[in-house]
Amino acid sequence: MxxxxxxxxxxxxxxxxxxLIENGTDTVVVDNLVTGHRAAINSQAKFYQGDVRDADFLNHVFDQESIEAVVHFAAFSIVPESMAKPLKYFDNNTGGMITLLEVMQAHDVKQIVFSSTAATYGTPKQIPIKETDPQLPINPYGASKLMMEQIMHWADVAYGVKFVALRYFNVAGAKPDGSIGEDHGPxxxxxxxxxxxxxxxRxxxxxxxxxxxxxxGTNVRDYVHVLDLADAHILALKYLAAGHDSNAFNLGSSTGFSNKQMLMAAREVTGQPIPATLAARRPGDPDSLVAASDKARDVLGWQPQYDDVKEIIKTAWAWTQAHPNGYDDRH
Ligand code: NAD
Ligand code: UDP
Incomplete structure (x- = not known):
């Protein structure tokens, strides 16, 4: 499986x-490479290039492979772009979820771990944000992800598809050996x-x-290391495999850092001056987003390893230095 x-x-x-590969798990990857990179995929994973919204393609993958559970990262996720092009987001994100659940249903696959986001909460009334707080997104990206959570809920009610929605706060960092990392364009x-x-x-x-x-005066965000996040997904897969009910968890560090504090930390880590200027507000930015993440710790047994934002930046810097042009695959 x-x-x-x-x-x-x-x-x-x-x-x-x-x-997953490090843990010895058989892993199948689906990606249309619209924002991803072929070179980022561990060579021991089996790769199918195609689009989640393409039901024929997805049915073929499920026919070929013996799938136990799905982890769903495939989406567009740039807030300002979603304000300008909302339909692109509802099509890819929300539309993709409908096709996926139909194909899962046809193949009797009943477990899914899903990348949700702090953006589903909108402007929070209180900090830290709890999973039970109102979800009132203020941009189409957050709305598309909230709809995906709701669609999974109704698929659970109707077909017994069990899901874990992991609401990430700000993800940063890279594998510390610098072999894979963040390379978005733009x-x-x-x-x-x-x-x-x-x-x-720049x-x-x-x-x-x-x-x-x-x-x-600058926005406050809650940074979580990408490998701590991956560990939470593995715990969520175990949680579903153990037969637990659908659930949602925040993933953050419970500590907020302002944009100015992040800049200071990066100056310290890199030893570079990093000039900065003040610019206008970006539309769709809430003042502060900080997670209450004790639920993931208590229920999933999540124990993040990175509690220092400088350590997170250090791993991102190692990737940047090892790959000054990222995966270098843009033409
Ligand atoms: P990313 O753009 O690097 O990864 C998304 C991947 O999905 C890419 O490889 C892309 O090619 C693929 N993809 C997109 N649409 C597809 C489709 N229709 N069919 C097949 N493949 C498709 O983004 P990321 O930063 O790794 O984010 C992953 C997930 O986490 C997203 O769902 C995002 O909404 C969520 N998230 C990210 C953050 C963050 O800080 N990066 C925070 C909260 C939530
Ligand atoms: N930000 C900034 N300058 C930049 C990019 C981001 O000041 O060039 C700010 C942004 O306004 C927000 C914070 O950095 O307050 C984190 O933004 P990011 O896009 O990394 O994540 P988001 O919080 O939108 O998920």
Missing amino acids: SILVLGGAGYIGSHMVDR ETHLVPIILQVAQGK DELKIFGDDYQTPD
């Missing part, structure tokens, strides 16, 4: 695939952008707004 990883050529998916995430400035590939960091309701 194999674990099917959808989006396994992407940033987080490739770390998950690597972890890059929009704070940590890789700061490191591109440290590398000399002139400066633009800090999007310093008039938020936070101690230093």
Whole structure:
């Protein structure tokens, strides 16, 4: 029996695939490489290139392989792009989930671990955010992911498909040996952008707004290491395999760092000056997003290894230095 990883050529998916292979798990990857990289997939995984929304293709994969459970990373995830092109997000993210659940149902596969997001909460009324807090997204990306959670819920009610929705906060870092890491094009995430400035590939960091309701005026976010995240997925697969009910968990460190604090930490880790200027607010950014993540610790037994944001940045810097042009596969 194999674990099917959808989006396994992407940033987080490739770390998950690597972890599964390290654990000796038979792993099948589906990815259309729209944002992912062939070179990011561990060579011991079996790879099918295709689109999750293509039912014929997906049925073929499920016919060929003996799939025990699915881990679903395949999605678009850039908030500002989703504000400009909402239908692209509902088509790929929400539409993809419907096709996937239909194919899973046809093949009697009943377990799915899903990449959800802090963006489903919108602007929180209280910090830290608990799983039971209202989910009121303020951008189409968050709305598309909330709809995916709701679709899984109703598929559970009707067909007994059991799911774990993992609501990630800000994912950062890389495998510490620098062999795989984050390579989005265009890059929009704070940590890789700061490191591109440290590398000399960008002139400066633009800090999007310093008039938020936070101690230093810049947004506060909760950073979690990509390998700690992968471990939580493995625990979620075990949780489902043990026959537990569908559930949702926040994945964060429970500690918030402001954008200015992240910049200072990166200056310390890299030893580079990293120039920064103030820019206008980015649409769709809530003041602070910090997770209450004790539920994942208590129920799944999750024990994140990285509790220091500098250690997280250090692993991202190791990847950046080993691969100054990322996977170098863009033409
Ligand atoms: P990514 O873009 O690096 O990875 C997504 C992968 O899915 C890519 O390899 C892409 O080619 C593939 N893909 C997309 N649409 C597909 C489709 N229709 N068919 C087949 N493959 C498809 O993104 P990431 O940063 O690794 O994020 C992975 C997941 O985690 C996403 O679902 C995202 O919403 C979620 N998430 C990410 C973060 C973060 O901080 N990076 C935070 C919260 C949630
Ligand atoms: N950010 C920034 N400059 C950049 C990129 C990001 O100031 O060039 C800020 C962004 O406004 C947010 C934080 O960094 O406050 C984290 O943004 P990111 O896109 O990494 O993750 P998000 O919180 O949107 O999931």
